[in-house]
Amino acid sequence: MSRLRRADLHSRFFFVTTNLLRGERVFSGAEFEVMATSLDRLRGRIPFALCAYCFMPDHVHAIVFPEERTTISDVMKRFKLGTFRRLRISGQRSRPFWQSRFHDHALRTRGELDETLEYIHMNPVRKGLVREPQAWRWSSASWFTAGSGPIAMDEVRLPNAASARI
Numbered sequence: 001m002s003r004l005r006r007a008d009l010h011s012r013f014f015f016v017t018t019n020l021l022r023g024e025r026v027f028s029g030a031e032f033e034v035m036a037t038s039l040d041r042l043r044g045r046i047p048f049a050l051c052a053y054c055f056m057p058d059h060v061h062a063i064v065f066p067e068e069r070t071t072i073s074d075v076m077k078r079f080k081l082g083t084f085r086r087l088r089i090s091g092q093r094s095r096p097f098w099q100s101r102f103h104d105h106a107l108r109t110r111g112e113l114d115e116t117l118e119y120i121h122m123n124p125v126r127k128g129l130v131r132e133p134q135a136w137r138w139s140s141a142s143w144f145t146a147g148s149g150p151i152a153m154d155e156v157r158l159p160n161a162a163s164a165r166i
Contacts, residue, residue, distance in 0.1 A: 009066075009071060009072055009106065010066040010067065010068055010069075010070055010071050010072070011065075011066070011067065011068055012065065012106050012107070012166075013051065013063055013064075013065050013106070013107040013113055013166055014063065014064055014065070014066070014072045014104045014105065014106055014107065015061070015062075015063055015104065015105045015107055015116045015120075016061070016062050016063075016064060016072065016075075016076060016102055016103065016104045016105075017059055017060065017061050017102060017103045017104075018059065018060050018076060018079075018080060018098060018099065018102040018103075019058060019059040019098075019099045019102075020058045020059065020097055020098065020099070021096070021097055021098065021099055024058075024097045026057035026058050027055065027056075027057050027058070028092070030092060031087060031092055031093075032055045032137075032138045033150070034083060034086045034087055034090065034092070035055055035060070035083050035138075036055070036138070036150040036151050037086070038079065038082040038083045038086055039053065039062075039079055039083075039151060040150075040151045040152075041082075042075070042078055042079055042082060043154070045078070046066075046069075046070045046074060046075065046078060047066070047067035047068075047069060047070050048064050048065060048066040048067055048070050048075050049064065049065040049067070049154035049156055050062065050063075050064055050151065050153060050154050051063040051064065051065060051113075051117075051153060051154060051156060052116075052117050052120050052121070052139075052140045052144075052153065053120070053139060053140050053151065054120045054121065054123050054124065054136070054138065054139035054140070054141075055138035055139070056123060056124065056127065056129075056138075057127075057129075061119075061120045061123060062120075063107070063113065063116060063117065063120070065154075065156060072104050076102045076104075080098045080102075083098075084096060084097065084098065107166060108165060108166065109162065109163055109164060109165060109166060110158055110159050110160070110161060110162050110163070110164045110166055111162030111163060113158070113166060114162065117144075120139065120140075121133040121139055121140070121141040121144070123139075124136035124138075124139060134146070137149070137150065138150070140153050
């Protein structure tokens with residue numbers, strides 16, 4: 001089977017999803033804290049904007065905008081490696097837990113970005129973890145409604161029209 005090859009894409013909005021390996025135990029609250037710290041610190045190391053995220057028990061969703069010198073693969077590789085290292089050092093995980101690949105989709109319009117944002121924030125509600133998106137501490141939903149949360153979102157300028165290209 002051939003390996004999936006990605007174009008070195010940057011300077012656009014990407015919806016990304018990465019999953020736990022099959023059979024791995026789900027993430028705990030303490031592990032979510034490590035993941036949040038890792039993702040937040042990564043922005044200081046490589047240039048990308050974090051526009052939304054949601055940490056779920058067995059996967060992670062995010063909307064990111066890698067800047068010119070960074071690719072979506074750079075962002076995901078460093079996030080997954082950083083969380084693995086931090087969780088191993090803390091004794092919370094001892095072996096690799098991420099699937100080797102991730103799924104990405106380039107968002108093309110303001111409407112598509114808004115729909116994806118709602119999908120990400122509603123994920124914990126659909127899974128029965130909370131009744132409303134803002135109640136899930138490990139997502140950016142509370143940032144969009146109250147301006148607070150474990151990770152501050154980067155501000156990006158977007159056109160108002162749903163059909164506008166981004």
